[in-house]
Amino acid sequence: MSDSANVVLRFVLYVDLMLLFGVALFGLYSLKGQERLSGTVLPFHRLSTATVGLGALLSVAGMVLMVRAMSGESDVTELRPHLEMMLSETDTGLAWAVRMIALAVAGLALMLNPRAPGISLVIAATAGGISLASLAWNGHGAMDEGSRRFWHFTTDILHLLAAGAWLGALLAFALMAQPRALQTEAHIRLLARAVRRFELVGALVVLIITVTGVVNYLFIVGPKLDEVLLSQYGVLLAIKVLLFAGMLALAALNRFHLGPLLERSLREGQYRVAAHALRRSVVVEMAAAFLIVGLVAWLGTLSPEME
Structure with a gap:
């Protein structure tokens, strides 16, 4: 292959x-x-x-x-x-x-x-x-043995599930915020409620991805950084981290600005502009998520020592 x-x-x-x-x-x-x-x-x-x-x-x-x-x-x-x-x-x-x-x-x-x-x-x-x-x-966990193998698999699985929960939510929000779906106030109220309900789930997802990402790095590479950044693996990993930081910024924007803005606009009767702004933010965040998954797929075929 x-x-x-x-x-x-x-x-x-x-x-x-x-x-x-x-x-x-x-x-x-x-x-x-x-x-x-x-x-x-x-x-x-x-x-x-x-x-x-x-x-x-x-x-x-x-x-x-x-x-x-x-x-x-x-x-x-x-x-x-x-x-x-x-x-x-x-x-x-x-x-x-x-x-x-x-x-x-x-x-x-x-x-x-x-x-x-x-x-x-x-x-x-x-x-x-x-x-x-x-x-x-x-993934890389298959190469481990004993208790290390168990904990590496556990970390990998938690990382995958949290990422899946995030990506699935982004697609759901993108579908709910399509222009043709934003025709009634009832639907936009449903969108605002879904955004509010995702707040706790989103915070938990970010925490799990961050912690398991660090642990996975330690399992695969160990407590070193400078040598890894000189390899192809390290460059791709750095790009992934930067994209993840961008997703966090967009998620914070949705959580602290666009979500509350949508709820305020519903009370004022001017909700379509806020709903469209939320949709654009979600689409950009989802594009970053796809790029990260692509990098994950690539990193899974590489060794940290590979030049």
């Missing part, structure tokens, strides 16, 4: 599973009752169907390409014994199998949405979280 193809596949899979988990989770803490019904506020069914299907397809493609690269076999028909060995004898194969089962469960949960939207989102968020957590076995 070429390095570029590997990075692109990892990037799309990371984004896909983060959105599957994050959007379903958003529906649980930001919406209530019939608001969780697909199509009422957010197209949960369409989004989940797309992410489940794409996640399964990308997972199969990734497994085939990985086995092909490890075995050196160019003929797909000769890969079967190698695939069976990977699935039955390695932790990576077990994580892949768990991911596929979780995706199937998330897909089945979609059928419950019209009758029990809350239960449907609970199942989808749980299954989505399991499928997202399985990506930790594709």
Whole structure:
């Protein structure tokens, strides 16, 4: 598998599973009752169907390409014994199998949405979280052993789940703040309430990402900085940190200025300008998040010592 193809596949899979988990989770803490019904506020069914299907397809493609690269076999028909060995004898194969089962469960949960939207989102968020957590076995933690391996995986999983919660919320806000959705005061009030409910979740997400990011750095690189910054890994990591700082600035803007501005504008009856300003900020923040996930996908293929 070429390095570029590997990075692109990892990037799309990371984004896909983060959105599957994050959007379903958003529906649980930001919406209530019939608001969780697909199509009422957010197209949960369409989004989940797309992410489940794409996640399964990308997972199969990734497994085939990985086995092909490890075995050196160019003929797909000769890969079967190698695939069976990977699935039955390695932790990576077990994580892949768990991911596929979780995706199937998330897909089945979609059928419950019209009758029990809350239960449907609970199942989808749980299954989505399991499928997202399985990506930790594709990272640097897989190279550790013993208790270090356990704690590295725990940190990786928390980092992935927090990032998924953030990215899913950003997509949800972007969809809720579309111009065609901002036609009624009731919908904008719902948007303002969702922004307010995300405040605590967002603060927890930022805390988890920051702490687990530092711990992951120590697991992978150790307590050193100067030498790492001279490598390709260090340059990409520095760019990632700068983008994360930019996301924090935008999140603070939403939390302390645009969110309160939207609520004030609702009381004054002039809410569309504030809603559009919030949407622009969220779109920029989401673009930065996509760039960070792309860097994460790339960093996962590199060693800190690589020049």
